[in-house]
Amino acid sequence: MFIPTLVLWLLSASPEVPVTPPVPVEAAPPVMPADVPALTQPVRVLLRLTLDDRGEVSRVDVRESAGVAFDRAAMAAALRWRFEPARRGEVPLEVQVDVPVTFEPVVPPSDAGAAPRAENTDVTQPADDGGGSSPDPKPPSFSTTVRGQSVAPPPVAVGDFHITVGQLADVPRNSATDLLLLAPGVMLANHGGEGHAETLYLRGFDAGEGKDVEMRLNGVPLNEVSHAHGHGYADTYFIIPELVQSLRVTEGPYDPSQGDFGVAGTVDYQLGLERRGITASASYGSFASRRLSLVWGPPESTDATFVGVLLRQGHGFGPNRAYANAGLMAQTELRLGPETRLRLFGASYGARFSTAGVVRETDVVDARLPCDADADSQFFCLYDPNQGGASQRHLASVELVSRLERGGRFVQQAFAVARQMRSRENFTGFLQDTPPVGEAQRGDNTEQSYQGTTVGLRGRYTPGLTWAGQPQPVELGYVARYDNVHTRARRLRDKGGAPYATIFDNQVRTTNLGAYLSLRGAPMEWLTLRGGVRVDTFLFGVEDLNRPESDRQGSRIPEESVEAYGFFASPRASAEVRLTPRLTWLTSAGLGARSSDAAGLSDAEFAPYARVTSGETGLGWHWRDDAGDSALEVRGAVFATRVSQDLVFSETTGRNQPIGPSQRLGAFGTARFQWNQRLDVQASLAWARATLPVPGASSWRLWDGTVIPYIPQVLGRVDAAWRGTTTVARQPVGWSLALGHSAIGPKPLPLDRYSESIFLFDVAARARWRAVELGVTVENLLDARWRESEFNYVSNFRGPDAPASLLATRHFSAGAPRTVRGTLTVYLDLQEDRP
Known part of the structure; x- marks a missing residue:
């Protein structure tokens, strides 16, 4: 079972213009990793998501790791999440969001009819220091970092291709x-x-x-x-x-x-x-x-x-x-x-x-x-x-x-x-x-x-x-x-x-x-x-x-x-x-x-x-x-x-x-x-x-x-x-x-x-x-x-x-x-x- 809790960190804010935090639209839970021992206690992964001004996850970093298998499972789910973007007034913002993802032990059969437990989403606004802006909080150091896939910029033409090699690296090739x-x-x-x-x-x-x-x-x-x-x-x-x-x-x-x-x-x-x-x-x-x-x-x-x-x-x-x-x-x-x-x-x-x-x-x-x-x-x-x-x-x-x-x-x-x-x-x-x-x-x-x-x-x-x-x-x-x-x-x-x-x-x-x-x-x-x-x-x-x-x-x-x-x-x-x-x-x-x-140039040639x-x-x-x-x-x-x-x-x-x-x-x-x-x-x-x-x-x-x-x-x-x-x-x-x-x-x-x-x-x-x-x-x-x-x-x-x-x-x-x-x-x- 998976329990997400959102803790916002906004880059900056102005007291005159209210900041609306991002709202989850799609947040499907991750899949329990295969080939891992049965859990006897909860396992927690802390992700930092970068949400662009469209509310899409453009980057995933692991701030607190629970092992590569759990990190990958949490990241794979996070890359599919969608949000309503954060806004300062009517202007959409790019923000960062800290998301704890908890993998819990399987519920015993006797408790199968109980409702699943979920934590409330805690949205924390940046503090006002009285000077018209809020200081940038410093994130804790990383214990390990695993980067998610970046969203490619929009193409400038139909023939503008951002190609991820992926599985096609299996096709025989002699060189790059x-x-x-x-x-x-x-x-x-x-x-x-x-x-x-x-x-x-x-x-x-x-x-x-x-x-x-x-x-x-x-x-x-x-x-x-x-x-x-x-x-x-x-x-x-x-x-x-x-x-x-x-x-x-x-x-x-x-x-x-x-x-x-x-x-x-x-x-x-x-x-x-x-x-x-x-x-x-x-x-x-x-x-x-x-x-x-x-x-x-x-x-x-x-x-x-x-x-x-x-x-x-x-x-x-x-x-x-x-x-x-x-x-x-x-x-x-x-x-x-x-x-x-x-x-x-x-x-x-x-x-x-x-x-x-x-x-x-x-x-x-x-x-x-x-x-x-x-x-x-x-x-x-x-x-x-x-x-x-x-x-x-x-x-x-x-x-x-x-x-x-x-x-x-x-x-x-x-x-x-x-x-x-x-x-x-x-x-x-x-x-x-x-x-x-x-x-x-x-x-x-x-x-x-x-x-x-x-x-x-x-x-x-x-x-x-x-x-x-x-x-x-x-x-x-x-x-x-x-x-x-x-x-x-x-x-x-x-x-x-x-x-x-x-x-x-x-x-x-x-x-x-x-x-x-x-x-x-x-x-x-x-x-x-x-x-x-x-x-x-x-x-x-x-x-x-x-x-x-x-x-x-x-x-x-x-x-x-x-x-x-x-x-x-x-x-x-x-x-x-x-x-x-x-x-x-x-x-x-x-x-x-x-x-x-240069072999075809003449002296003082222009253009x-x-x-x-x-x-x-x-x-x-x-x-x-x-x-x-x-x-x-x-x-x-x-x-x-x-x-x-x-x-x-x-x-x-x-x-x-x-x-x-x-x-x-x-x-x-x-x-x-x-x-x-x-x-x-x-x-x-x-x-x-x-x-x-x-x-x-x-x-x-x-x-x-x-x-x-x-x-x-x-x-x-x-x-x-x-x-x-x-x-x-x-x-x-x-x-x-x-x-x-x-x-x-x-x-x-x-x-x-x-x-x-x-x-x-x-x-x-x-x-x-x-x-x-x-x-x-x-x-x-x-x-x-x-x-x-x-x-x-x-x-x-x-x-x-x-x-x-x-x-x-x-x-x-x-x-x-x-x-x-x-x-x-x-x-x-x-x-x-x-x-």
């Missing part, structure tokens, strides 16, 4: 990057090997390794300016998947907080470790793949405190695909007061990987590659073994979060990132070199290197304003970022790998200062308006270290300085119409910007950025049962986007090059169903058409024009996980089954060619008894021979003396075959995780 597949319209490809950043396709954009998608980790920007491999290069392979609690994927430039590179959208990984104690996992699988992870969450701390280590190594699924990497991530949350916390986060990572590169389809069919003549050996073969790379990353962040009076909040973050990378790839063989007279081609292997440091500040402030008796959510934010990088590309000899020519060599210093204002209002009960504006400035200073030593006027210093400046204002707005309590119509529009690559214009409209429907055990969310929208200067992959340089303006027209639909913490299913389907606009045509004719290559028009994805418990030899055994399925439609290639469709299936199963868990995953279950990346261009891989053919042909990088992996996981110091 694969979690992006939980957002509709996302496709990943990798021609560079395990350790190279993924190529990301989103919303009809070939975003490369990050040029059109803003990437963040706990708010720290990951896109790297003027990277040798591509402007905006963002490697998320270093993120430990076990530590990713949720991610926000905002498709389109609709949120004023979105900054540089937010063309197709923004991705923000949020870290956290819900499971307390030590979790050690070891895996071994096909192609000698080995994986060892160790994560630890101190039992007395929140899920924001953790340490994680991840080691990976393997031979790869074919020649020249070996890899090895290691990473560490750690974070601690310190409470500096009742409403202030400080988060310290750090990460360190190093990787080395080999790459097979691309092969010509005709050479595979004719068995000309230097491998065995059978079809599989040829499919996974390569030309140039001198391909691969290495990278290092070190990251540190300090974040201060303080809750202010009247619902305000202040967040201040400082960060620093040190990054180094070198990669070698050969896309054309022996074609690009202009050798000295009488000498043969020296080869097109391209070495791209990058070394840089990023430091910056981010902050946002929500003052908690009210107007006309209604709260007016207003947010002010800023970002200040400085990058100092050295970026270089050189050609390497086929024999020995020595560099023989420099393509570019730049020392780049970039400053990005941005600020934004966003607000939300509800002029009518059924209408909510959101809007804001963001202002960004870009200042570039470039030292070109690859100028000629002489020109027409004589000898000169082989260096030159370039400076450029840009200023851009981007308004963004959305209108939400509540058609029914469950059905919402949301329309959004906004402008965005992508800064320019070095690409302009993005985008609009979206669609519907969202959600349902949750009264008990909160089941939920269904469905969304769908159509969108259109224009970019003033787009980029497309060029095989001659091995990086993206400008192609002028482009446009997109597309639509998506997605649904997620969750039932009783047992079944979690998500499915999505997206279509997009990307074209180069016809010169002089109306800007409304978004379907006309030449199709941009390499971008799939249809993408489908299904993720499903089923969990349960069975009994084996009178022992409870937890189990789970998971499925991931990707369907990728044909991609247009240059010269009016199309790739083949791709259908991939991944499955996983695991069983757990007490602290030991065994699992098996199978990726590419049907062992399909699929092409992860496909191109169509001219190349010469037959040798330096062979005549080059001018006929374009298809090239591809092979996707992984069926891969099986077994995993042993041991859970230590965990009282609550019973199957």
Whole structure:
């Protein structure tokens, strides 16, 4: 039996304006935890609930613990409670409420007819000190803290997804990057090997390794300016998947907080470790793949405190695909007061990987590659073994979060990132070199290197304003970022790998200062308006270290300085119409910007950025049962986007090059169903058409024009996980089954060619008894021979003396075959995780 008693603690109050406490509307009792001994005396858990201005529980903290099992049961019930919000006059308030929850012994049969005993609700108003306000009482220290789920802020567009990974973490995934597949319209490809950043396709954009998608980790920007491999290069392979609690994927430039590179959208990984104690996992699988992870969450701390280590190594699924990497991530949350916390986060990572590169389809069919003549050996073969790379990353962040009076909040973050990378790839063989007279081609292997440091500040402030008796959510934010990088590309000899020519060599210093204002209002009960504006400035200073030593006027210093400046204002707005309590119509529009690559700047250039214009409209429907055990969310929208200067992959340089303006027209639909913490299913389907606009045509004719290559028009994805418990030899055994399925439609290639469709299936199963868990995953279950990346261009891989053919042909990088992996996981110091 459960007996709640409310004791209010209001942040502040004014004697002139009466404060009405929150009133419980729904307060279903918690369920007695399973597998606990019969109670002989009452067990009490003291919860502190944070109730927002709608009366919903946005946070749960345990102030006095009765053991993890009872804490979890009390929290699970509290997250389903609903209240009429507290009010100061007619203005709803965000308040905190202390709730003792008592689990009592079962009533004996002789007393079964007695009425259940319940304590009265005691609502205590803050005392008046005579000065017009009441002092903030200081809460007692925590004996243990377990954080409940936070209520996500309202979306700025139909394509604004706050994704909780939850059970879908059971679906096989190689890295944290694969979690992006939980957002509709996302496709990943990798021609560079395990350790190279993924190529990301989103919303009809070939975003490369990050040029059109803003990437963040706990708010720290990951896109790297003027990277040798591509402007905006963002490697998320270093993120430990076990530590990713949720991610926000905002498709389109609709949120004023979105900054540089937010063309197709923004991705923000949020870290956290819900499971307390030590979790050690070891895996071994096909192609000698080995994986060892160790994560630890101190039992007395929140899920924001953790340490994680991840080691990976393997031979790869074919020649020249070996890899090895290691990473560490750690974070601690310190409470500096009742409403202030400080988060310290750090990460360190190093990787080395080999790459097979691309092969010509005709050479595979004719068995000309230097491998065995059978079809599989040829499919996974390569030309140039001198391909691969290495990278290092070190990251540190300090974040201060303080809750202010009247619902305000202040967040201040400082960060620093040190990054180094070198990669070698050969896309054309022996074609690009202009050798000295009488000498043969020296080869097109391209070495791209990058070394840089990023430091910056981010902050946002929500003052908690009210107007006309209604709260007016207003947010002010800023970002200040400085990058100092050295970026270089050189050609390497086929024999020995020595560099023989420099393509570019730049020392780049970039400053990005941005600020934004966003607000939300509800002029009518059924209408909510959101809007804001963001202002960004870009200042570039470039030292070109690859100028000629002489020109027409004589000898000169082989260096030159370039400076450029840009200023851009981007308004963004959305209108939400509540058609029914469950059905919402949301329309959004906004402008965005992508800064320019320093390699393409001219001296004194103004406005070095690409302009993005985008609009979206669609519907969202959600349902949750009264008990909160089941939920269904469905969304769908159509969108259109224009970019003033787009980029497309060029095989001659091995990086993206400008192609002028482009446009997109597309639509998506997605649904997620969750039932009783047992079944979690998500499915999505997206279509997009990307074209180069016809010169002089109306800007409304978004379907006309030449199709941009390499971008799939249809993408489908299904993720499903089923969990349960069975009994084996009178022992409870937890189990789970998971499925991931990707369907990728044909991609247009240059010269009016199309790739083949791709259908991939991944499955996983695991069983757990007490602290030991065994699992098996199978990726590419049907062992399909699929092409992860496909191109169509001219190349010469037959040798330096062979005549080059001018006929374009298809090239591809092979996707992984069926891969099986077994995993042993041991859970230590965990009282609550019973199957």
